[in-house]
Each structure stands twice: as structure tokens, then as C-alpha cells.
Amino acid sequence: MPEVLITIGGRQFEVACQDGEEHFLRAAARMLDAEAEVLVGQIGRMPEARMLLMAGLMLADKTAGLEDQLRAAEERAVVAERVATNARANPERVEVPVIPRIVTDSFAEIAARAEALAARIEERAGA
Structure with missing residues (x-):
């Protein structure tokens, strides 16, 4: 010791x-x-x-x-x-913002109108 x-x-x-x-x-x-x-x-x-x-x-x-x-x-x-x-x-729920359906529908309608206007302008220009 x-x-x-x-x-x-x-x-x-x-x-x-x-x-x-x-x-x-x-x-x-x-x-x-x-x-x-x-x-x-x-x-x-x-x-x-x-x-x-x-x-x-x-x-x-x-x-x-x-x-x-x-x-x-x-x-x-x-x-x-x-x-x-x-x-x-218990994970926290995270929501990802999504463009509301009404907005996408509105944009689709505006695009369709713009295309229709463009088509009319082309017709008049060609006539």
C-alpha cells in the first residue's frame, strides 16, 4: 500500500x-x-x-x-x-399555403379571355 x-x-x-x-x-x-x-x-x-x-x-x-x-x-x-x-x-402540423381554387379559376378565365381577344385581333389583322 x-x-x-x-x-x-x-x-x-x-x-x-x-x-x-x-x-x-x-x-x-x-x-x-x-x-x-x-x-x-x-x-x-x-x-x-x-x-x-x-x-x-x-x-x-x-x-x-x-x-x-x-x-x-x-x-x-x-x-x-x-x-x-x-x-x-405529436409533431406540429405545418400547413403549406396553397393558392385558393377561386384564384386559379379566375386566372384560367382571364387567360381564356386574353386568348379570345388575341384570336379576334389576329382575324381582323388578317382580313
């Missing part, structure tokens, strides 16, 4: 972990150290147990906030999925 030397709040600790978990332990230690450094910068030197407790509580508070954000995001994703599923199941 590997032993890892970590530094938190300017103090060193030797911690054992499972093989292959060293990276995760170091990452967690960096997060705890960042919080401890804030405390040390604000308050100054304090007992080790109090520093670790306060830094741990600060991390827990951040984690709780992130969990709330995650839960809200998951709820929005569920709602979005329901909307998408409903849209697929």
Missing part, C-alpha cells in the same frame, strides 16, 4: 492509499490545501485539527452547492427530454 506525502495548510501528512489511487489522493489533497490556505491567510496559524475541520467544511459546502446545481440541471434535462419526446410523438 503506497504512502503519499501531502501538504495541507503548510503542514505535511503521510497518507496511505490503494495502488493506483495516488493521483486521486493528491488531487483531493490539493483541493483541501486550497481551502486551508484561504483559512491560514485569513486567520493565521491555527491548530491542525481546527484547520482540517474548517477546510473540510468549506469543501463540503462547495460540494453541496454543486450537488444542488447538478440536481437542478438533471431536472431541466428530464423536462427537456419530455418536451422532445412529446414533439416527436
